[in-house]
Amino acid sequence: MRRNLDMTALRAFVTVAEGGGVTRAAGLLHLTQSAVSMQIRRLEEALGRKLFDRTGRALVLTADGDQLLAYGRRILALNDEVWSRFTDAAFEGEIVLGVPNDVVYPALPPVLQRFHAAFPRMKVTLVSSYTHRLKQMFARGDAQMILTTENAVDPGGETLVSLPLVWVGARAGQAWRQRPLRLAFETRNIFRGVVERALDAAGIPWEIAVTSEMSRTIEVSCAADLAVHALLEGTVP
Incomplete structure (x- = not known):
């Protein structure tokens, strides 16, 4: 009997693998760390394969995990493309995104890839600068969305992830x-x-x-x- 992959669990796996850990993935997915870990375990149990080597402090992909990552990226990209094609046709235009220099890589590339797949008619202009300059741009209306690295979030902002x-x-x-x-x-x-x-x-x-x-x-x-x-x-x- 054919079975379907759990897309939520697969997205959690790919995000952890690309982000380098559960903490960063939890922030990107807006989930708790325990919820992300549970999704990974659920996927491992469904496939009957160990996807991460947990013997050390860092999560390292196993051979099966490395192979699944390649499949997972393609599956999620196609899933997001189909979803966008049939549900988000109204979203088109341009958005200016401001991002601090210190978080452009490695966090941003997979996020931009997923955004483009979900909203192919949206043009993203990326501006990289210091947090204080990005906040000035946002205040002037020169950027529609900004990410910042700060000790505390301003009113109206949202903390996506806290990192040491x-x-x-x-x-x-x-x-x-x-x-x-x-x-x-x-x-x-x-x-x-x-x-x-x-x-x-x-x-x-x-x-x-x-x-x-x-x-x-x-x-x-x-x-x-x-x-x-x-x-x-x-x-x-």
């Missing part, structure tokens, strides 16, 4: 051992103050070694072991 900050430095580097600790931050990075206060509270001396308007400069400085930086978990390049 993690340290970033050169592979096998030594900059993190130096005192004062040498930091690299963009000029208007909203998390700079958070990091500085945390270091002060821990009694760790620090200094700003590199500052720039460009995120790429910060990445290069850290890769060269000149300083360390802090990024949202899951957004490390």
Whole structure:
């Protein structure tokens, strides 16, 4: 007897696999982490296959999981295309989406792919900048929707996901051992103050070694072991 795949469970699986974990997937799907985990278990039980290796701290796709991911992407894309074709024909036009530099990748590509599949007649113009500039654009009406990275959400906003900050430095580097600790931050990075206060509270001396308007400069400085930086978990390049 032929059986049908649970599309909700399949979407949860693909989102976890692409997002790198249950926490990020829960935010993207607007579900609790336990609900996402339950969907994954339901899919594994239905297929009789183990899709993730859970022996370590990170979720790693098994060979079966890797194969299902390729199928799942195609199935969901076709599902979203059919749904859009017969239910969302009225949605067309243009939307300007503002996204901070630090969350463009890896979270945004799969979201934009699904949006395009669901609303093929909608044109998305993507603007990447700092949170404070995006909020100014939104206030002027220059952007219809913005994502921001902030410590607290403004009135009218919605928290999609909460992520911790993690340290970033050169592979096998030594900059993190130096005192004062040498930091690299963009000029208007909203998390700079958070990091500085945390270091002060821990009694760790620090200094700003590199500052720039460009995120790429910060990445290069850290890769060269000149300083360390802090990024949202899951957004490390």
